[in-house]
Amino acid sequence: EVILSVRDLSASIDDKQILKKLDLTVKAGEIHAIMGRNGSGKSTFSKVLAGHPSYQVTGGEIEFCGASALDLEPNERALAGIFLAFQYPIEVPGVSNLDFLRTAYNALRKHRGQDELDPFDFEDLVEEKLEVVRMDPSFLERSLNEGFSGGEKKRNEILQMALLEPKLAILDETDSGLDIDALKIVASGVNQLATPDNATVLITHYQRLLNYIEPDYVHVMYEGRIVKSGGKELALELEERGYDWLDVQVSAEA
Ligand code: ADP
Ligand code: MG
Ligand code: MG
Numbered sequence: 001e002v003i004l005s006v007r008d009l010s011a012s013i014d015d016k017q018i019l020k021k022l023d024l025t026v027k028a029g030e031i032h033a034i035m036g037r038n039g040s041g042k043s044t045f046s047k048v049l050a051g052h053p054s055y056q057v058t059g060g061e062i063e064f065c066g067a068s069a070l071d072l073e074p075n076e077r078a079l080a081g082i083f084l085a086f087q088y089p090i091e092v093p094g095v096s097n098l099d100f101l102r103t104a105y106n107a108l109r110k111h112r113g114q115d116e117l118d119p120f121d122f123e124d125l126v127e128e129k130l131e132v133v134r135m136d137p138s139f140l141e142r143s144l145n146e147g148f149s150g151g152e153k154k155r156n157e158i159l160q161m162a163l164l165e166p167k168l169a170i171l172d173e174t175d176s177g178l179d180i181d182a183l184k185i186v187a188s189g190v191n192q193l194a195t196p197d198n199a200t201v202l203i204t205h206y207q208r209l210l211n212y213i214e215p216d217y218v219h220v221m222y223e224g225r226i227v228k229s230g231g232k233e234l235a236l237e238l239e240e241r242g243y244d245w246l247d248v249q250v251s252a253e254a
Contacts, residue, residue, distance in 0.1 A: 002066070005025050005026075006060070006062050008021045008023065008061065009061070010059035011048045012056050019225065020225050022221075023225070024226055026168070029198075032199070032200070032219060033204060033210055033213075034202070034203045034221055036220055036222060041223070046201075047084070049084065050082060050084040051069070051073060053074070069082070075107075078164075079108060085157035085171045096140065096143060097141070097145075098141065102117075102122050104164060105163055105164065123140075125163070130159065132192055133158045133162070133185055133189045134185055150182075151185075151186075154174055154186050155185060155186060157174065162189065162193055168199050169201070173205060187212030187213045191213060214232060216232075218233075227246060227249075227250050228246065
């Protein structure tokens with residue numbers, strides 16, 4: 001079952017072409033890692049998948065679960081099952097984390113033609129999900145992301161994911177700024193949430209996260225497209241050799 005099929009995708013921001021004919025196919029049950037040096041377009045790709053309005057798709061196709069996602073608004077994509085955890089999660093003072101999660105969860109139920117979940121039942125559900133990221137329930141009463149440490153923000157993203165059970169989870173630099181304990185908790189959350197029916201795309205600059213989450217495929221992004229794909233051994237090769245050797249290889253192929 002193909003969850004995501006990206007073909008010849010080109011996208012720009014402020015007339016600057018960032019994605020250049022990018023191809024990627026992700027099937028159910030798979031974990032894909034996208035690596036690449038800074039500025040290669042990884043975050044742009046994740047935002048274009050989520051439908052960020054600042055980016056213009058100038059060519060190609062994004063097919064999600066068999067239908068084009070290009071005409072869907074960002075919230076429609078989220079409701080359809082595309083989840084993007086941002087590299088820098090936003091802070092929302094005055095909105096409790098619990099309220100935020102309940103709003104997001106009930107919007108999803110409504111989309112599926114289900115009634116809102118009773119608030120008490122919702123709290124039970126969230127507390128169950130808290131165990132995935134080993135967070136304390138007191139965390140739910142705090143304003144969304146306000147004063148959260150880097151690790152808490154990332155764990156909160158995984159909590160959102162646990163609750164919303166997306167078909168496709170895109171995690172952009174979820175490992176950045178995490179100490180080793182937080183990294184392990186986040187990785188264990190991702191591993192627990194990966195099922196044969198969903199798929200995960202991990203965007204990471206470093207190989208470190210892949211010590212804890214084993215990808216089925218590793219891709220290298222280079223100047224706005226995927227230039228090399230392989231198994232998990234490719235991540236180790238990149239760790240060892242860096243990204244410079246790709247310059248030679250890509251220019252030789254051009
Ligand atoms: P990565 O996540 O791989 O580090 P990005 O997707 O963040 O890469 O950036 C890819 C390229 O797009 C970079 O050259 C960056 O400077 C450029 N870029 C990103 N956002 C903007 C923007 N708002 N305006 C102009 N250029 C941008
Ligand atoms: Mg970057
Ligand atoms: Mg980035």
